[in-house]
Amino acid sequence: MAVDTRKPSRTLALAALLVVAGCGAPDSPGASSGNTSGPVPAKPPKAITLNILDVAGNLQLTQGMIDDFAKRNSDQITRVTYSKATAPELVGKVKAQQNAGRVDIDLVLTGVDGLAAGVDQGLWLTVPDRAARLPGMNNYLPGAAAMQKLAGDAGVTVTYYPSGPLIEYLPAKVPNPPKTAEELLAYAKANPGAVQYARPSNSGPGRTFLMGLPYLLSDSDPKDPVNGWSKTWTYLSELNKYITLYPSATSETMKNLANGSAKIIVSTTGWDINPRVLGTVPKEAAVGTLQGFHWVTDAHYAVIPKGVPVDKQAAILNLLADMLTPQQQAKAYDKGYFYPGPAVKDVTLPMAPPESRQALTEFGRPEYEKLIAGNPLEVPLDAKALVAAFDRWDREIGGAKVKK
DSSP: OOOOOOOHHHHHHHHHHHHHHHHSSOSOSSOOSSOOSSOOOSSOSSOEEEEEEESSSTHHHHHHHHHHHHHHTTTTEEEEEEEEOOHHHHHHHHHHHHHHTOOOOOEEEEOHHHHHHHHHHTOBOOOTTHHHHOGGGGGBOHHHHHHHHHHTTSOEEEEEEEEEOEEEEOTTTOSSOOOSHHHHHHHHHHSTTOEEOOOGGGOHHHHHHHHHHHHHTTOSOTTOTTTSOHHHHHHHHHHHTTOOOEESSHHHHHHHHHHTSOSEEEEOHHHHHHHHHHTSSOTTOEEEOOTTOOEEEEEEEEEOBTTOOHHHHHHHHHHHHHHTSHHHHGGGGTTSTTSSBOOBSSOOGGGSOHHHHHHHHHHOOTHHHHHHHHSOEEOOOOHHHHHHHHHHIIIIIIGGGEEO
16 A cells, blocks of 8 residues: 545635645745746656655555656657655755755645645745646546645646545444544544544645544534534644554554554445455445544645756656546546546546556445445645644644654
C-alpha cells in the first residue's frame, strides 16, 4: 500500500489567496538553474529529466499515465525520477531547495494537506496558461471541479474521490457497530484502545474524519475550525481519553484492524477497498456511516514549485494535459485505492485496465453508488483553516500519542 497523507462560497477566498501565493513573489528566492520566468514554450527545446515527488500515494494511480506519456514523448522527457515523502515533510524539502536557489523537485503530487501547507508558505507557482494548455479541466466531474476551486491556480486536480468518513470493522468482532457519533464514543469508552485513526496531517481517513465530525455533530460552522467547532473539539478531546495511540500513517491502522489490536478504524472508500484487494485487511471487513453523514471529498493535485525552469514547465503542462484525457484517467481506478478515482466525466469502469476491473468486481461495494448519490458532498477546509485544524489537533488532542 502506498503511503497515504491522503462550501464553494469559502473556496473563492482561498482561490484569491492561492493566486497571491502563486504570483506575489519571484519564482524562486534564488537563481535556480534554467530560466524560471517568461513565456512557457509549447514544448521544451530539448528533452528534460523530470523529477517527481509524491507525498500522497498518488503514483499508485498515475505512474502508469506518466510513464506512458514519457514513452510516447521522448522528445520532451528523457527520464522520470520518482521519490516519496510524507506530507508533513513536504514544505521543509521544497523550502530548503528554494532558499538554496536550486529547485530539484519539478513536480509534486500531493493531497489537500500538502497543497494547503505549500500555499500557506507561498511555495507553488500559479499554473501557467492553464485555460489554453489544459482543456481537460473543462471536463471535471462536479466534485472534482469543486476541489479544483479549492486549489485555485496553484495546482491541477488529477484524481478525485468522495472519500469519507467511514468506519471500518470486522463483523465477527463488532457485530453491532455504532450508528452515531455518540455510539462511537460510547464504544470507545467501553473498549479502551479499540477505536483508532491516524494523525490527520498525514492520513486521508484521519483528515476526513476530522473535517467530517462537524457535520455529524451539527456544529455551528463546519468550515471554521477556530470558531465553529466547539462540539467537535470537545468530542475529539473526550474520544482521546480512550485512544491509546495515533499511528502516523493510515496503513498502520489497517494492519491493526487485521491483527485485532484495533476493532474500529476510520476509513474511506479507497482505504476500504484497496487493503482488502492487497490482503492487508480480511475481505469480510465491513464499513458503515454515522448518522448525519456528509461526504468530505478529496483529490490529488499536481503542483509546480516556484523555481522550476520554464522549459520544464512546458513538458509538465503537456504531461498534465495528457493525464486529464479520459483514456489516461481510466487508469485511476487502479485497484480501488482512491475509489472511484477519475477526476473527469465519462470515464467508466469498462475503460479501465483488466486488473482494475477484476479487483473492483470482486472487492468493490455496490452500496457505494447509492451512498455517493444519496449524501451531501462537501469540499475540505480551505488552506488556512486546514493548517489551523492540524495545528490544534497536534497541540491539544493527539500529538503526544502519535506513534513515530
